[in-house]
Amino acid sequence: MNDIRRLSLSCARTMACMLGLALAAWQAHAADAWVPERPIHLISPSPPGGGTDAVSRLIAAKLGEQAKWQVVVDTKPGAGNNLGVEYVINSPPDGYTMLLVNPANGINATLYKDLKFNFIRDIAPVAGLVRTPNVMEVTPSLPAKTVKEFIDYCKANPGKINMASSGSGTSVHLSGELFKKMTGCDMVHVPYKGAGPALTDLMGGQVHVIFDNLPSSAGHIKGGKIRALAVTSEQREPSLPDLPTVAETVPGYEATAWFGIGMPKGTPRDIIDKVNAEVNRALADPKMRERLAELGGKAIAGTPEDFGKVIAAETAKWREVVISSGAKVE
Numbered sequence: 001m002n003d004i005r006r007l008s009l010s011c012a013r014t015m016a017c018m019l020g021l022a023l024a025a026w027q028a029h030a031a032d033a034w035v036p037e038r039p040i041h042l043i044s045p046s047p048p049g050g051g052t053d054a055v056s057r058l059i060a061a062k063l064g065e066q067a068k069w070q071v072v073v074d075t076k077p078g079a080g081n082n083l084g085v086e087y088v089i090n091s092p093p094d095g096y097t098m099l100l101v102n103p104a105n106g107i108n109a110t111l112y113k114d115l116k117f118n119f120i121r122d123i124a125p126v127a128g129l130v131r132t133p134n135v136m137e138v139t140p141s142l143p144a145k146t147v148k149e150f151i152d153y154c155k156a157n158p159g160k161i162n163m164a165s166s167g168s169g170t171s172v173h174l175s176g177e178l179f180k181k182m183t184g185c186d187m188v189h190v191p192y193k194g195a196g197p198a199l200t201d202l203m204g205g206q207v208h209v210i211f212d213n214l215p216s217s218a219g220h221i222k223g224g225k226i227r228a229l230a231v232t233s234e235q236r237e238p239s240l241p242d243l244p245t246v247a248e249t250v251p252g253y254e255a256t257a258w259f260g261i262g263m264p265k266g267t268p269r270d271i272i273d274k275v276n277a278e279v280n281r282a283l284a285d286p287k288m289r290e291r292l293a294e295l296g297g298k299a300i301a302g303t304p305e306d307f308g309k310v311i312a313a314e315t316a317k318w319r320e321v322v323i324s325s326g327a328k329v330e
Contacts, residue, residue: 034095034274039070042098042261045084047077049196050166051132051213055259056100058291059129062282069278077194080108080169080329082115089122093266095275099123101260101307103171106314110322111169111329120315123262125308126272127279128300130292131258133233134175134211136246137226141205147230147249150209151183158186164207166195166216168329174318175211175232175255177325182250202226213257214239214296231296232256239296258300258314260307276304 042060046052053075060071076084081104091097105119136147144150154161163180165173168191180187190207192198195216201207203225211232218239221228230246231237232255246253261279263272282288283299292299300310321327 034268034271036069036095038096039072040096040098041072041074042100043084043088044073044075044100045077045081046075046102046104046166046170047194047196048075049199049216050194051215051257052081052100052102052259054215054295055102055129055297058288058295059100059261059279059282062285062288063278066282066285067278080104080112080167082108082112085119085123086116088262089117089264091264093124093264093268095263095267095271097264098126098275099262101125101262101311103174103257103314103318104167104169106311107169107171107174107318107322109315110319111327120308120311122265124265124267124272125304125311126261126263127276127304128258128260128302128307128310129279129283130295130297131256131300132214132295132297133231133237133256134171135214135217135221135228135240135243135296136175136179136209136211136230136232137202137217137221137228138209139202139205139207140225140227142208142227144229145227147244147246150229151185151249154183154185154187159188161185161187161209162190162207163187164190164192164198164202164210166198166212167191167193169327171255171257172198172210172212174321174325174327176209177327178253178255178321179211179246179250181321181325182253199226211255218295237296239293258310260300260310272304 042056044053044056056073060073063069063071076087088097088099144153163176195212202210220226228243230244232246234254280301283301
């Protein structure tokens with residue numbers, strides 16, 4: 001009888017072991033199982049010419065080259081990025097519609113009082129892409145050549161400095177609002193429909209200052225078309241090593257732009273894991289990292305949960321800035 005019992009226990013353990021191995025094999029297979037059968041649409045919720053657009057096209061091209069996926073960038077701007085977000089939220093959760101998540105998605109949670117969605121609830125985080133500093137830059141005709149000189153000039157000319165942004169609620173806008181709050185500078189916010197037209201007017205002197213995402217401004221800075229005063233990150237930017245940080249003049253100031261990929265809530269986990277794996281593989285490529293560095297960006301690879309934490313932390317941070325600065329949608 002004891003022999004029979006021992007045999008039964010041995011068989012049970014063997015079966016449990018086999019089931020465990022089978023489950024592990026299935027999970028490993030699941031991450032690789034999903035293969036797109038038609039084009040994937042990556043929704044860029046900002047107008048062309050800005051940081052969101054630049055990052056969208058960079059990752060779409062890389063996924064096409066690396067995974068042989070056809071990723072089409074669809075630009076759907078409007079309502080401070082909210083139209084593009086709504087489009088993704090209302091799309092089928094089948095892996096064929098992705099969102100290029102950007103700082104406005106965290107800011108808008110507080111800035112807009114009547115959103116038809118809750119971003120954290122309705123968008124599934126998939127993968128982080130890159131974090132970049134913004135750059136405080138001025139029109140070349142402005143006499144200020146340092147942050148201190150700009151503050152002095154601004155205070156000598158209250159209400160006469162036009163502060164451009166790529167739209168109300170963007171990190172470009174809120175970086176400026178944070179600067180106003182911490183320095184007491186009285187500037188007039190002038191929102192544009194994207195960084196492209198804002199930079200055109202900055203170069204032409206119609207506006208005086210902008211706190212733009214580095215990817216969309218890097219070429220203009222290096223070409224001498226606009227004058228960069230400082231980066232908004234805590235540390236100096238390696239691609240612009242001689243440029244100080246705003247915090248060197250305004251202690252405690254920090255603002256960065258962050259980008260990643262999200263999908264509609266309810267997208268199957270195996271699809272999310274597959275896209276996450278391909279994005280992380282892309283970010284590990286030295287050539288991709290070099291390209292991001294040229295844009296002033298640092299890769300933020302990780303799990304979907306890691307990117308979810310970024311979204312939650314940034315939403316909380318900018319909630320305080322929106323409330324304390326009194327920033328409003330214009």
